[in-house]
Amino acid sequence: MGNAELEARRRQAVSRAVGVTTEIYAVRAENAEIWDAEGRRYIDFAAGIAVVNTGHRHPKVLAAVREQLDRFTHTCHQVVPYETYVHLAERLNAAVPGDFAKKTVFVTTGAEATENAVKIARAATGRAAVIAFAGGFHGRTFMGMSMTGKVAPYKTGFGPMMPEVYHLPFPVALHGVTEEDALAALDRLFKADVDPARVAAFIVEPVQGEGGFYEAPAAFLRELRAIADRHGIVLVADEVQTGFARTGRLFAMERTGVTADLTTMAKGLGGGFPIAAVTGRAELMDAPGTGGLGGTYGGNPLAVAAAHAVLDVIAEEDLCARAEALGARLKQRLHSLAGAVPQIADIRGPGFMNAVEFTHPGAGTPAADFTNAVRQRALAKGLILLSCGVYGNVIRFLAPLTIPDAVFGEALDIIEASLRECAAEA
Structure with missing residues (x-):
């Protein structure tokens, strides 16, 4: 046919x-x-x-998945856990930028990862508001599309977005938006719309994906980091599209010298198998109550096996x-x-x-x-x-x-x- x-x-x-x-x-x-x-x-x-x-x-990815197929395909880690999930969490905890103790949770899609980052930030801070950027893309779920800074086709016809989500201009010199413009907009937002003491998280792509592959200036991210620290706001790096060697580093934030509190990832991690993750500061990751994070297919054994092979291939090649x-x-x-x-x-x-x-x-x-x-x-x-x-x-x-x-x-x-x-x- x-x-x-x-x-x-x-x-x-x-x-x-x-x-x-x-x-x-x-x-x-x-x-x-x-x-x-x-x-x-x-x-x-x-x-x-x-x-x-x-x-x-990739032959090594296929071999890892075939080996896992001969063992088991699904137990739900929340019911009967398995070592490969734990080992992959250990590897990501070591690989994600940041000289502090980290923990990881596995989910299935990038949208789930960004949703869970918001849940973690809210649980850790007791705050509700989230600040994202124009042109950003964070998924098609309701919180994901609310944080996404592009209307068509992602928001068209879907009614009111989730509350307490605010957008700032993303600094793009080509379009006449400077770092100073974006930071001035944040200052106005804090004065006119939301008290920084009510903001749980900033979420930013180090390089915007759907928005047009605009790279966040390192100086801008440093200032965003400083503002987050000043007000007790969690900085989330959305590395769903930038992760796993795409930008010349395992994670794009490595190029900036700026460390996020939480990092979301998916796409390249599984080499074609569906897996996503949030990795971040251990105390933040432990803020939600037991059972507050997870999912039936989160960290599926076949996808976990593929992810281990992907990390090996990136290093070996x-x-x-x-x-x-x-x-x-x-x-x-x-x-x-x-x-x-x-x-x-x-x-x-x-x-x-x-x-x-x-x-x-x-x-x-x-x-x-x-x-x-x-x-x-x-x-x-x-x-x-x-x-x-x-x-x-x-x-x-x-x-x-x-x-x-x-x-x-x-x-x-x-x-x-x-x-x-x-x-x-x-």
Whole structure:
């Protein structure tokens, strides 16, 4: 059955609310390549939205999961616990930035991780309010979408958001928002809307994901850390998309020199298997009452086994250094095209969490139409790309960090050709 027939079935059977970026149907994948229902090969620069950083079907991940399959697949850790859950918690406690005692809880999705970070912060502080940022993305659950700083499509039609969630502008120099602007907005918020003594947490992505791959300035995060300390506010780093070598460090906060109190993670941790976590200061993690955290599938044994293998692969294959090298090559190629593609407004991103932003030449307004044209042209040439940004005018590059050099070079050629052709036609 071909892609068109499968797409027709999807439209009949699946809620239209589940958006689909492409209409190609995967039947096989290996490292950075996917083959569809019609046998066509694609280079994958999405990685399941930064999930398979270690590539599709990494042999060590598969071997770890197969070994666990032969033992048991599910007991619910809250009913009958198992050592691998404890060991993974120990590894994350040691790996997450911060020179203090830490503890961890496992859940299933990134949205669950951010929800649980809020629960932990509220339990620890006895406060309710949460401050997030415009352009941020923290999930599709009610608290997750309330904290998310983008309305369409995440909040549209879903009624009132959760109370006591406030948003600040995120410092993006390209868009005329300075660090001083963001901090001044926080000062106004404290004076006009919420007493800092009622704020449980700040939640911030060190590099915004859905918002457009904007990197939080280290100086801004240092000041946010100082304000949090001054007022007894918990600082939460949402590393769901930035984590696990994507930015050239295991966690993006390592690049800033700033330590969060709680860190949320998911995506790249499981290498394709669903697992998420919150790791943080031990005293904060112990604040909720026994039974207040957890979930039936949280820390599923198969996903835990995959996560152990992912951490091993990142270390053994030095994927942090690999991310830096791949990102440097990609950005160099994009910069070489700036003269031929006047729509390019910015090229950015640490490690291999990179993006290019497009605006209309002369006007400087977001060029979502051009962005989509580039994405579609690349897809027609066999390269899967994702867009993002509040205005839909950013293409993000999220290939597996294990992508072979030859495949990576092929993808760079497709990116260049797509950009040049779309610019010539614009």
